[in-house]
Amino acid sequence: MNIIERLNFDAKGLIPAIIQDKETSQVLTLCYMDREAFTRTMKERKICVYRRSKGQVMLKGETSGCVQLVREVFIDCADNSVLFKVDQTRAACHKGYFSCYFQKLDDDGNIIIEEKQVFDPKEVY
Amino acid sequence: MNIIERLNFDAKGLIPAIIQDKETSQVLTLCYMDREAFTRTMKERKICVYRRSKGQVMLKGETSGCVQLVREVFIDCADNSVLFKVDQTRAACHKGYFSCYFQKLDDDGNIIIEEKQVFDPKEVY
Numbered sequence: 417m418n419i420i421e422r423l424n425f426d427a428k429g430l431i432p433a434i435i436q437d438k439e440t441s442q443v444l445t446l447c448y449m450d451r452e453a454f455t456r457t458m459k460e461r462k463i464c465v466y467r468r469s470k471g472q473v474m475l476k477g478e479t480s481g482c483v484q485l486v487r488e489v490f491i492d493c494a495d496n497s498v499l500f501k502v503d504q505t506r507a508a509c510h511k512g513y514f515s516c517y518f519q520k521l522d523d524d525g526n527i528i529i530e531e532k533q534v535f536d537p538k539e540v541y
Numbered sequence: 542m543n544i545i546e547r548l549n550f551d552a553k554g555l556i557p558a559i560i561q562d563k564e565t566s567q568v569l570t571l572c573y574m575d576r577e578a579f580t581r582t583m584k585e586r587k588i589c590v591y592r593r594s595k596g597q598v599m600l601k602g603e604t605s606g607c608v609q610l611v612r613e614v615f616i617d618c619a620d621n622s623v624l625f626k627v628d629q630t631r632a633a634c635h636k637g638y639f640s641c642y643f644q645k646l647d648d649d650g651n652i653i654i655e656e657k658q659v660f661d662p663k664e665v666y
Binding site: 418419432434436441442443445446458488489490491492493494496497499509510511513516517518519520521525526527 | 543544557559561566567568570571583613614615616617618619621622624634635636638641642643644645646650651652
């Protein structure tokens, strides 16, 4: 069976994909793929996402150059989500941080930012 | 502002939460939380999930004993998802594997399983 027939895309035709940096094991982002984005990702070995805000498939990093090269692919026990281990070019977050999870919560629920920006978004977008 | 007011729960009142093992950095699972599950998780420091199949909030590991102790909490750049770093008791997957992402895809899209089962599900559930 083709793997795409096995995956459980939701009612909107999407499946969540966790992107993890292969080298540092940092979780970089959570994105969504439709069948086209998943197929392109597997073929081109670069993460392609379905941008819900734009309603279209895009190469992750198309504007910024911060592409994600696919190294390994895993699917979960219920075929409901995908995990991609990638080589991250420069930084994953459009706010200029290596990971989108740069906002840490302290015990009181306050946000603290310990990460340093890799680039200034104003200079990239 | 209370953090729960800042998070973007979807139309069904849910937000995706990535669970990562603090020690090994392995991504363990992707789950969903409603406001109650998130609030309980933050208060009890154990992952609580909204089980979509059962329509209720449950302590992760309630049946199996494989609870996840919260060590660190991060939210993404758009407040659309949460990342929890946890101490995993025994194994995260109901199929007996440490991580739910034990199915690896080879270059031809075939599933290969390199992980070893930690426990036999028949003996636990």
